Amino acid sequence: MKIIKLKFLGTASGTPVSGLFPASVLVEKDGKKMLVDCGEGIQHQFFRSKEGLRGLSAIFITHMHGDHVLGLPGFLMSLSLLNWEGRIRIYGPERIRELVEFTLEATLSGTQILDKFDFYANNSEFTVGDLNVKPFRVQHRVEAYGLKIEEADKPGKFNEEAAKELGIPKGPLWGQLQRGKKVYINGIEFTPGQVLGPARPGVKFVYTGDASPSEEIIRQARGTDCLVHDAAFPKGDEAAAHEFGHSTWYDAVKEAKEAGVSQLILFNFGGKAVSQLAQIELEVKKEFQNSYLAKDLWDFYVKK
Ligand SMILES: [Zn+2]
Structure with missing residues (x-):
């Protein structure tokens, strides 16, 4: 089906914000799932969301900041305790494996669970079900990646009348065409x-992770259906946002307009933005009608 489901497990940026978990999203299509980022508490959100582990085949870590990685060792330990039988590919910064290994050893949890995971660099392209996942560099304080996730284009509708007129008999030849x-x-x-x-x-969308505005985000988002964009700071705080490698919601709106996407999702809210979410929602709608502020445990369906 031409729908990609996004379940936001967390929507806050670095500093702990009352009631919100660090930014993380579960991407699902036709029962195949991938988790993007895994900060503190994300495994609790995962299990609270009633999303099963079935179909989870990949975890992508956008960058090495704590609010994106500190939940990963605990999540993997839980899989071990559950005697989980699947395999997971983990795409992330080079030191992710080291972090997981050290935590398993230091907490006397045993490292045999590591056999169930394959580690790859987070600049590798990969697939989850029929989704192609293409990482691209974003501007942040450390090396960080956003994602372009796309379903392959499907061939056009078969015109039976045209085939009959051309004298192509119904059967295997139609299938080949x-x-x-x-x-x-x-x-x-x-x-x-x-x-x-x-x-x-x-269906296609772009997920920025932690990012300042950049030409590259616009380039990647052009031709996609939806942009999921960092909005750590309120409008007017652009200087601070960019200094810390983040964006304001207004930066996100400008990029969405320039890229020509039809849907805009804002997430990764910092403390000041969180205290003004209701107001921000009204202001954003005035600038970009088909926009939404993500909430923890909220589902959004990316469609054409
Ligand atoms: Zn960061």
């Missing part, structure tokens, strides 16, 4: 373009 292959009848070539409508683009 539908799969994008040329076919031949008595030496005459028929191409998919003769019987297929325009390709149907897949």
